[in-house]
């Protein structure tokens with residue numbers, strides 16, 4: 001079986017080869033952690049965004065959507081805490097001049113010890129065969145217990161130092177563990193410094209009047225500052241939500257793993273405003289709702305799990321991640337946070353404007369509490385794309401590469417293929433494209449043998465192929481081939497629209513929520 005790294009490499013090369021994701025500015029050797037979505041990628045991304053928007057905005061009477069600007073008044077980021085606290089601890093190696101996240105260097109070190117434990121487990125499993133009890137082995141094998149103790153002690157110290165902002169101790173830890181720079185191999189480190197992740201820019205033409213701005217690091221603040229405008233103009237009653245999708249920017253120090261961690265990315269966020277005291281209930285409800293949304297796409301219940309945060313940010317009273325099994329293991333896909341009244345309260349303080357809601361039922365005004373759901377669109381794209389890419393061995397021992405995207409998200413819903421380029425078959429195929437294009441993205445393809453065309457559509461993720469043959473001339477039927485099962489059925493041309501709609505309509509997927 002291919003290892004995780006090979007699988008991930010295959011995902012990245014497939015995304016390029018089939019027009020999904022390109023490195024940004026590739027002709028200039030690219031820009032690190034910035035990517036462009038190509039002809040199929042843009043469609044897949046749009047469909048994921050639409051699937052989220054419909055579930056959030058269209059299907060909930062009490063949620064409305066907005067589209068706030070990327071530029072915001074700079075005081076926004078003072079109030080939100082991003083100017084003072086949106087930092088990562090970084091360290092430079094003086095020989096290679098490479099910059100690292102100090103905590104990641106330490107975590108990579110513990111991951112190496114972790115892999116030693118895994119090796120011990122594998123060896124023991126082989127030795128003991130069916131009678132092997134993994135839990136007992138982990139708890140009692142002296143070498144493994146020692147490794148685990150070491151990991152726990154390191155991570156505990158790292159956590160404590162970061163929490164106390166004791167950056168000298170983070171450096172001391174790196175030195176004590178004798179961590180070397182992966183590039184130069186040296187231990188010649190600078191001090192650890194905090195590095196703010198926001199990108200700065202300037203608004204205005206002349207140097208003295210220009211205003212320092214930030215590119216937003218999250219879309220949420222555009223919702224908080226518009227809270228009262230939306231509430232009043234939309235005559236919204238609490239509880240209600242405001243949703244938004246849009247670009248966010250973070251100067252990530254360690255930006256790797258393709259589109260998992262990018263410097264320019266897109267978020268889909270929803271802030272739900274509730275009465276203080278009811279936040280726990282809503283937090284649980286949104287956790288459940290969001291998990292159902294993910295499961296409705298049919299990518300396997302076993303590939304998702306919650307990770308409840310024990311250590312909470314100062315403004316949160318509960319937080320959980322929905323993690324997905326990416327090719328490199330379970331990692332955060334979405335966050336659900338109970339953010340109390342921190343943001344609205346801070347904006348009241350910094351702007352001097354009241355951001356309160358008058359509750360007619362209770363005859364009182366209050367700053368609402370907020371439960372937020374926040375998912376990265378690019379990360380969701382990676383989850384869908386990497387999960388869908390399969391290498392299958394067929395009955396005749398040949399292999400096929402197939403991108404089993406949920407049909408509702410697939411960029412192209414059907415490919416129309418005349419069996420041969422003559423005898424009037426292309427004309428019928430073109431007419432089918434003309435009829436279907438009003439409802440679905442469809443393509444026409446007449447190049448190569450039909451078997452090769454099927455493989456091409458499998459690899460790009462098209463759920464249906466429609467083949468026009470000589471029988472079509474006589475009885476107006478075609479062959480409909482299903483991507484996942486490769487089953488073929490004979491159907492009337494007039495029925496095509498209905499059959500495809502049943503499989504790709506958002507409604508038939510979203511009702512599973």
Ligand code: GAP
Pocket residue numbers: 217218219220250252259260261262263265266267269332333334335372374375376377378379
């Ligand atoms: N408003 C809350 C917020 O921004 P976050 O946990 O920092 O919370 C939410 O980000 C989601 O945004 C993450 O779960 C992830 O899916 C996505 N995300 C965050 N940083 C990202 C990055 N550098 N590249 C791609 N996606 C990112």
